[in-house]
């Protein structure tokens with residue numbers, strides 16, 4: 001965990017995110033360090049620096065970005081390249097170990113659709129709680145709850161405890177709430193595989209509308225189709241570093257070919 005204090009949350013300035021040479025390290029206290037090679041650069045993941053007493057995963061290295069209102073940024077990269085960690089840095093959840101990160105605006109982090117859900121309370125109650133968790137007020141959620149309920153098509157199940165839902169039903173509920181909010185900064189980690197194809201199509205339209213009314217989007221995804229639909233620029237992450245940052249088509253082409 002990072003204990004430095006180089007991350008700032010600012011709410012009065014125009015919305016945006018600025019990082020300068022930001023690094024994020026994860027020290028691993030229970031690693032079997034004697035069996036690790038000195039410095040490992042595998043095909044996936046960040047670097048592991050095992051030349052010290054406590055091995056360190058170098059999850060992000062020298063990240064410098066300046067994202068302003070209207071930015072629609074996709075994040076691409078191999079497994080373990082640092083996309084989710086970067087989203088957490090941009091959300092102000094992780095502080096940089098070195099360098100700085102400034103977040104200006106109200107952030108809605110949508111990393112794990114299930115976070116903030118309680119299995120023991122009803123679907124309706126979960127809609128309210130998840131909305132509050134994502135920065136909405138109680139009044140705003142009361143105005144949206146009927147629309148969300150219709151969207152989920154869960155009917156009377158909305159009165160049942162969440163533990164009685166299938167995985168796909170939970171995702172429907174979570175997506176209904178997430179796509180109803182009005183965020184200044186929307187940070188999205190793709191994770192909607194469990195819904196059926198027809199519902200996914202319906203969710204896409206709501207996701208597009210959500211992105212249109214949010215001030216700034218950063219979206220990590222392995223789906224080119226989704227990235228093209230929601231983003232106009234992209235960042236290619238590789239081993240914790242930004243390999244390329246530019247127009248989405250240029251970055252996708254470079255990422256596929258392995259050459260910027």
Ligand SMILES: Nc1ncnc2c1ncn2[C@@H]1O[C@H](COP(=O)(O)OP(=O)(O)OP(=O)(O)O)[C@@H](O)[C@H]1O
Pocket residue numbers: 026044045046047057058059077078079080081082083084085086
């Ligand atoms: N909580 C953590 N503790 C230790 N190491 C972590 C932690 N979270 C991420 N890492 C490491 O940081 C690196 C970047 O991981 P991250 O989850 O950001 O990758 P990703 O690009 O989102 O990958 P994927 O596409 O597989 O979801 C990886 O090497 C991973 O092992």
